[in-house]
Amino acid sequence: MLNRDLRDILAGIFVSIVGLFFALVGTNYNFGTASRMGPGYMPVVLGWILFVLGVLIMIPAFFRKGERIEVHWDSLAASLVSLIVFAFILNILGVFLSTIIAVLIASMPKRMHFGVRGAIAISIAVITSLIFIAGLEMSVSLFPAL
Amino acid sequence: MELFDNLLLGLQVASDPTILWYCFFGVFLGTAVGVLPGIGALAAISLLLPMTYHMSPTAAIVMLAGVYYGAQYGGSTASILMNLPGGPASAVTCLDGYPMARKGKAGIALFITTIASLFGAMIGLILLVLFSPAIAEVGLKFGPAELFSMMVMGLVAASSMGTGSPIKGLAMVVMGVLLGMVGTDVNSGAARFTMDIPELMDGINLVALAMGLFGVAEVVRGIHGQDETQKIEKVTLRSMVPTKSEMNRSYPAMLRGSALGSALGALPGVGPSIAAFMAYAIEKKVAKNPEEFGKGAVQGISAPESANNAAAQTAFVPSLSLGIPGDAVMAIMLGALIIHGIQPGPMLINEQPEMFWGLVVSFFIGNIMLVLLNIPTIGIWVSLLRIPFTWLYPAILVFVALGVYSVNNNHFDIYMVAVLGVVGYLFMLLRFEAAPLLLGYILGPMVEENLRRALLLSRGDPSIFVDRPISATLLAITVMMLGWTMFKFLQRSLRRRHIP
Numbered sequence: 001m002l003n004r005d006l007r008d009i010l011a012g013i014f015v016s017i018v019g020l021f022f023a024l025v026g027t028n029y030n031f032g033t034a035s036r037m038g039p040g041y042m043p044v045v046l047g048w049i050l051f052v053l054g055v056l057i058m059i060p061a062f063f064r065k066g067e068r069i070e071v072h073w074d075s076l077a078a079s080l081v082s083l084i085v086f087a088f089i090l091n092i093l094g095v096f097l098s099t100i101i102a103v104l105i106a107s108m109p110k111r112m113h114f115g116v117r118g119a120i121a122i123s124i125a126v127i128t129s130l131i132f133i134a135g136l137e138m139s140v141s142l143f144p145a146l
Numbered sequence: 147m148e149l150f151d152n153l154l155l156g157l158q159v160a161s162d163p164t165i166l167w168y169c170f171f172g173v174f175l176g177t178a179v180g181v182l183p184g185i186g187a188l189a190a191i192s193l194l195l196p197m198t199y200h201m202s203p204t205a206a207i208v209m210l211a212g213v214y215y216g217a218q219y220g221g222s223t224a225s226i227l228m229n230l231p232g233g234p235a236s237a238v239t240c241l242d243g244y245p246m247a248r249k250g251k252a253g254i255a256l257f258i259t260t261i262a263s264l265f266g267a268m269i270g271l272i273l274l275v276l277f278s279p280a281i282a283e284v285g286l287k288f289g290p291a292e293l294f295s296m297m298v299m300g301l302v303a304a305s306s307m308g309t310g311s312p313i314k315g316l317a318m319v320v321m322g323v324l325l326g327m328v329g330t331d332v333n334s335g336a337a338r339f340t341m342d343i344p345e346l347m348d349g350i351n352l353v354a355l356a357m358g359l360f361g362v363a364e365v366v367r368g369i370h371g372q373d374e375t376q377k378i379e380k381v382t383l384r385s386m387v388p389t390k391s392e393m394n395r396s397y398p399a400m401l402r403g404s405a406l407g408s409a410l411g412a413l414p415g416v417g418p419s420i421a422a423f424m425a426y427a428i429e430k431k432v433a434k435n436p437e438e439f440g441k442g443a444v445q446g447i448s449a450p451e452s453a454n455n456a457a458a459q460t461a462f463v464p465s466l467s468l469g470i471p472g473d474a475v476m477a478i479m480l481g482a483l484i485i486h487g488i489q490p491g492p493m494l495i496n497e498q499p500e501m502f503w504g505l506v507v508s509f510f511i512g513n514i515m516l517v518l519l520n521i522p523t524i525g526i527w528v529s530l531l532r533i534p535f536t537w538l539y540p541a542i543l544v545f546v547a548l549g550v551y552s553v554n555n556n557h558f559d560i561y562m563v564a565v566l567g568v569v570g571y572l573f574m575l576l577r578f579e580a581a582p583l584l585l586g587y588i589l590g591p592m593v594e595e596n597l598r599r600a601l602l603l604s605r606g607d608p609s610i611f612v613d614r615p616i617s618a619t620l621l622a623i624t625v626m627m628l629g630w631t632m633f634k635f636l637q638r639s640l641r642r643r644h645i646p
Contacts, residue, residue: 011576015317022324022339029336035606037598039336046324053317060639069575075369076571079362079543080564086547087560095548102547103540109369110536124541132548136197139555140548 005066012058016051023047074109082106094143095133099125149275152503159504160511165208168201172209173512176216177519180223181527183230185542187217188581189364191478192356193542196549203486204501208508210479215267215458215509218418219516222259222451223527226252227378235418235454238426242439242446249442253385253524254392258444259451260520262400266452267513269404270411270459275506277412278495282467285492290599291610293491295620297593300470302624303415305582305631311638312631315582318573322586323593325350332591333598345558352481353550354559355587358566359573359580360474361546365539366571378531381524392444399429399445403452411457414464414472418454425453459509466502468492470589474581477588484588 022043032038086102093101103121132138159165179190190213198206221236226243239259246255288296301323305315328339329349340346388396406428407421429449430439439446464470469490471477480490488498495502520527550559573580604610612618 007576011314011578014572014576015321018321018324022327025339029331029338030334033606034601034608035604037333037601039331039334039338042594042597043324043327043338046320050317050320050324053313053320056635057311057313057317063639071575072366072370075366076568078369079366080568082540082543083362083547083560083564083567086544087551087557087564090547090551090557090560099544102544106540106543107536112536120537120540124544127541128544128548131545132552136200136552138548138552140551 002066002068005061005064007066007069008061009058010069012054012056012061014054015057016054019047019050019052019054021047023051072109078106078108090140092144094141096125096129096142097144099128152279152499153275153507155499156503156505156507159204159500160208160507164202165205165504165508166511168205168209169212169508169512170515172212173216173219173516174519176213176218177220177516177527178530179213180217180220180232180236181530182533182538183224183228183232185364185538186233186360187214188356188360188475188478189542190217191475192353192360193545193549195353195356195478195482196553198482199485199553203483203488203498204504206482206486207479207501207505208512210482211462211505211509212512214475214479215455215512216516218267218451218455218458219260219263219520220527221454222263222447223256223524224531226255226259226447227381227528227531235422235458236451237419238422238450239447241426242441242443245440245442246444246447251442253381253383254388255444255447256381256524257386257521258388258392258396259447260517262396262403262448262451263455263520264513264517265400266404266407266455266457267459267509269452270408270456271506271509271513273408273412274459274463274509278463278467278502281463282492282495285468286496288492288616289614290596290603291614291617292620294593294596294600295611295617295624296468296470297589297596299620299624299627300414300464300472301582301586301589301593302627302631303413304473304585306415306627310577310579311635313635314578316631318578318580318582319586322583322588323590324586325355325583326587326590327594332595343558345556345562350587351550351553351559351562352478352485352587353553354562355566356478356481356584357546357550358563359570359584361542362563362567363570363574363580365542366567367574368535369539371535378528381528383522383524386521386524388444396444396448399449400452402428402432403449404456407453407456408460410453411460412463412472414470416457417461417473418457421457422450422454425449462505465490466494466505469494469592471585474584477585481588 026040026043026047029040030038031040082102082105086098089098100121103124107117129142133142179185191210217233221232222239224230224232225236225239226247229240229244231237243255301319305319306312330337330347403425406425410416410421429445430436433445461472464472465476471480483490547560550563570580600610
């Protein structure tokens with residue numbers, strides 16, 4: 001247990017920052033009048049509304065107890081790196097090898113036997129190739145062009 | 147008779163082999179994701195979205211809808227066999243379904259939920275057929291002021307009727323509307339919030355947004371979720387035959403569940419999940435044997451399963467007749483239509499009769515397919531539950547990446563998905579529901595457009611919204627809902643303790 005509801009304090013700060021971003025960047029666009037709204041009208045108005053909502057979420061959270069926030073950093077990092085690496089190597093290595101590498105990265109948070117990991121990677125690569133290349137006729141190369 | 151002609155037209159469209167195939171594919175996949183805990187209909191529909199670019203709009207919506215109502219059928223399987231809901235709408239089925247399985251009645255429970263699902267879906271479907279054209283007729287008379295008020299009501303309802311904190315839901319809706327403004331403004335041509343990234347000129351890609359918030363974020367959360375493979379008993383066809391008294395107790399429960407589910411499903415913001423919970427609560431109140439609830443009462447599974455399937459059908463009423471999506475799944479489906487250049491709204495039924503009636507008839511066909519899929523082949527679905535999530539989630543990530551890439555053949559979209567996945571996970575950690583955000587994102591541009599038009603007509607006088615009776619009524623309801631939100635917020639704030 002925490003003395004403050006950290007979750008809603010962070011939630012409120014996050015919402016307020018997003019609101020402030022839209023409200024302030026929105027002033028770069030023409031505001032216009034109510035009868036002839038410019039592109040800046042809605043973003044600025046809604047941005048400030050969002051800012052106020054964030055404050056409303058945050059204030060009461062200071063006065064109540066909260067629970068710890070459990071973050072699975074390893075899951076987040078593995079999924080993220082897997083996607084980014086996949087995007088990076090897709091056109092260089094082709095779908096098959098890229099899938100194997102992406103699956104190996106994504107499965108890192110889980111402890112398992114090396115052979116099992118390889119088997120999962122290869123089977124997913126085969127299924128992916130069948131669905132996207134053979135089934136949906138996607139225009140990406142299956143293997144690296146030599 | 148007009149209705150008969152329309153249904154005949156729908157039958158012609160729906161019996162086309164391509165449409166039949168996509169209908170089957172949709173309900174098949176829907177059952178699969180419904181059965182599997184951890185993957186919901188939303189994630190599955192987001193994953194299929196890129197495919198719809200290469201399909202006719204009718205085929206696309208038939209398939210996506212199939213996933214949605216198919217998932218309602220499959221959801222009860224894991225609830226009954228593992229005490230783990232396959233989706234949020236079948237969480238309540240655990241309460242009595244799992245005790246039934248413990249007593250060796252898993253087969254009967256699965257049979258009854260399938261029949262209850264069919265029953266609820268058919269009642270919802272009949273109401274959809276009867277009411278949608280009439281509601282669309284009314285909607286055709288709406289001007290920009292009414293459309294604006296109705297959309298705002300839909301957005302506020304979606305945010306405050308959910309299960310979480312209403313004020314956080316409201317924040318999500320507003321954030322969604324703001325995200326919908328990223329890109330080129332249709333009226334002035336100004337590029338808003340693009341930060342000089344050319345890919346953002348067309349706005350944030352719907353596919354990337356849906357996949358990031360629902361696909362990637364669900365994966366990140368699920369990796370360390372429950373993964374112990376439970377012992378699941380075998381279900382044979384013979385074990386599925388219920389006794390006469392079990393069926394007799396189920397029929398009235400199904401009827402009540404369907405009626406409640408149909409009514410709730412058509413309201414914005416109230417989806418199958420809430421319908422199922424309320425149906426269970428009512429059933430427990432009216433039952434002659436309330437002490438049996440929680441220990442394996444058949445009414446405890448038949449009522450909520452009818453309710454969530456009825457709600458899944460009537461949820462299409464506001465989406466198709468007025469263009470107002472009631473939940474995130476509906477929003478994605480309307481988004482798929484917009485991608486094909488079809489503007490959802492009251493004129494949809496008149497302008498695209500083949501699509502509307504074809505879709506409706508495909509619901510009938512799809513529901514029959516689902517019963518055939520769920521009863522004789524139940525063994526296949528049960529064995530699906532034995533696949534650990536460890537084997538599935540890397541595949542989901544690869545499918546997400548390739549799927550979003552296939553839309554524009556652009557790497558930027560994969561990076562975008564990764565970023566939005568982090569945002570989606572952040573939402574989960576901070577207990578924000580992402581569904582209202584998606585709703586705001588889809589409706590946002592339409593809200594802005596109608597607000598501008600209405601105020602242009604009235605020369606900037608905002609009284610146009612209260613002078614017109616329909617608009618005034620809708621806004622009054624909205625204000626009441628907002629008042630309720632504030633009341634709940636104050637009540638919650640005054641308590642010192644955190645309520646999870």
